[in-house]
Amino acid sequence: MTTDNVLGGEVLELAKSLVEKLETGANEEAHGLLDELTKVRESLLYQEIGKLTRELHNSLSSFHVDTHISDLAEKDIPDARERLRYVVSMTDEAANRTLTAVEGAIPKCEELSDRVSEVQLSWERLLRREMTADEFRALSTKLTEYLPQSSNNVDEIKNGLNEVLMAQGFQDLTGQIIHRVIDLVEDVENNLVGLIKVAGQKTTAPTYESEHADITPTGPAVPGLDDSGRVSGQDEVDDLLSSLGF
Amino acid sequence: MNKEMKILIVDDFSTMRRIIKNLLRDLGFNNTDEADDGSTALPILKKGGYDFLITDWNMPGMPGIELLKAVRADPGLAKLPVLMVTAEQKREQIIEAAEAGVNGYVVKPFTAQVLKEKIDKIFERVGG
Numbered sequence: 001m002t003t004d005n006v007l008g009g010e011v012l013e014l015a016k017s018l019v020e021k022l023e024t025g026a027n028e029e030a031h032g033l034l035d036e037l038t039k040v041r042e043s044l045l046y047q048e049i050g051k052l053t054r055e056l057h058n059s060l061s062s063f064h065v066d067t068h069i070s071d072l073a074e075k076d077i078p079d080a081r082e083r084l085r086y087v088v089s090m091t092d093e094a095a096n097r098t099l100t101a102v103e104g105a106i107p108k109c110e111e112l113s114d115r116v117s118e119v120q121l122s123w124e125r126l127l128r129r130e131m132t133a134d135e136f137r138a139l140s141t142k143l144t145e146y147l148p149q150s151s152n153n154v155d156e157i158k159n160g161l162n163e164v165l166m167a168q169g170f171q172d173l174t175g176q177i178i179h180r181v182i183d184l185v186e187d188v189e190n191n192l193v194g195l196i197k198v199a200g201q202k203t204t205a206p207t208y209e210s211e212h213a214d215i216t217p218t219g220p221a222v223p224g225l226d227d228s229g230r231v232s233g234q235d236e237v238d239d240l241l242s243s244l245g246f
Numbered sequence: 247m248n249k250e251m252k253i254l255i256v257d258d259f260s261t262m263r264r265i266i267k268n269l270l271r272d273l274g275f276n277n278t279d280e281a282d283d284g285s286t287a288l289p290i291l292k293k294g295g296y297d298f299l300i301t302d303w304n305m306p307g308m309p310g311i312e313l314l315k316a317v318r319a320d321p322g323l324a325k326l327p328v329l330m331v332t333a334e335q336k337r338e339q340i341i342e343a344a345e346a347g348v349n350g351y352v353v354k355p356f357t358a359q360v361l362k363e364k365i366d367k368i369f370e371r372v373g374g
Contacts, residue, residue: 092259092260092261095261095264095265096260096261096264099261099264099265099268102268103268214336214338215311215336215338215339215342217303217304217309217334217339218304218334218336229336229337229338230335230336230337231335231336231337231340231353232335233353234352234353234356234360237335237340237351237352237353240337240340240341241340241344241351244341244344246344
């Protein structure tokens with residue numbers, strides 16, 4: 001503004017004397033004044049161009065200085081992709097480990113249950129004094145065989161349960177990795193906002209278009225993030241379906 | 247309900263297939279097969295002999311909703327009972343599945359009890 005005022009004053013003064021010279025018929029001097037006026041205007045233009053050039057230069061160099069952006073694109077994002085793949089493989093492994101343990105333990109439980117039922121029948125006959133000496137000997141043999149077998153089964157079931165317990169460790173590990181990826185996403189977001197500012201465009205809060213009749217699969221809903229237009233559980237699914245005549 | 251009925255489980259995650267298979271076994275259904283998406287499931291179904299289809303929605307290749315539509319469009323399969331077991335829970339999706347002729351809809355994560363209820367309900371209706 002001050003440059004404009006100074007220039008304005010200078011131009012005004014030149015213009016005044018130009019009028020004076022023209023009125024008095026001093027044409028040669030008037031031409032000289034006109035040239036001077038043009039020079040003043042040109043210098044204003046040069047100053048503006050200079051200012052723009054400087055701004056452009058600063059923007060470009062801040063681009064180069066901030067290698068963080070290129071690091072994000074070249075290193076961190078592929079890195080995050082790998083982390084997330086690892087999360088998928090870790091959860092896969094944990095689920096399979098758990099399922100294997102459960103599949104191993106269930107038949108052991110069934111064996112135990114079958115043996116107990118069998119012994120219980122004989123035991124009741126014994127209590128009612130309906131058992132012959134031969135049957136009693138058979139029961140004794142069975143018990144001698146069953147007791148260590150059952151103890152063995154219980155140990156195996158317990159190992160299976162421990163395996164299930166240990167497999168849950170994936171939650172801690174994947175949780176940590178996912179938190180790191182969330183931090184990275186935040187970082188990328190901030191850099192993008194900075195980039196938009198450098199580009200000189202206004203940043204406004206993002207607007208999300210409502211998803212009308214959009215049935216594209218989106219995977220599990222993340223609470224607080226994907227709540228709109230979604231049912232919150234099986235009960236709501238049942239309500240919706242029964243409203244449709246199911 | 248016929249415990250010998252042949253069931254096809256379709257899900258891209260093998261862990262989920264295992265979970266469903268184990269739950270079905272617990273309910274007395276031992277005759278199960280698996281497929282990992284709609285495009286592998288459809289030829290299996292077309293070979294015939296299946297009494298029940300349990301499918302996920304979100305799968306690479308052919309998603310569950312397209313499988314459902316293909317099943318309903320095939321004269322040989324049109325009456326096959328279909329249960330959708332999925333994490334997709336947008337209202338529009340549930341309505342779309344209902345309109346496409348799904349017989350039941352279970353959202354993940356689900357319990358063994360919910361799965362059993364929905365299967366019982368489906369076979370009560372179709373009189374199996």
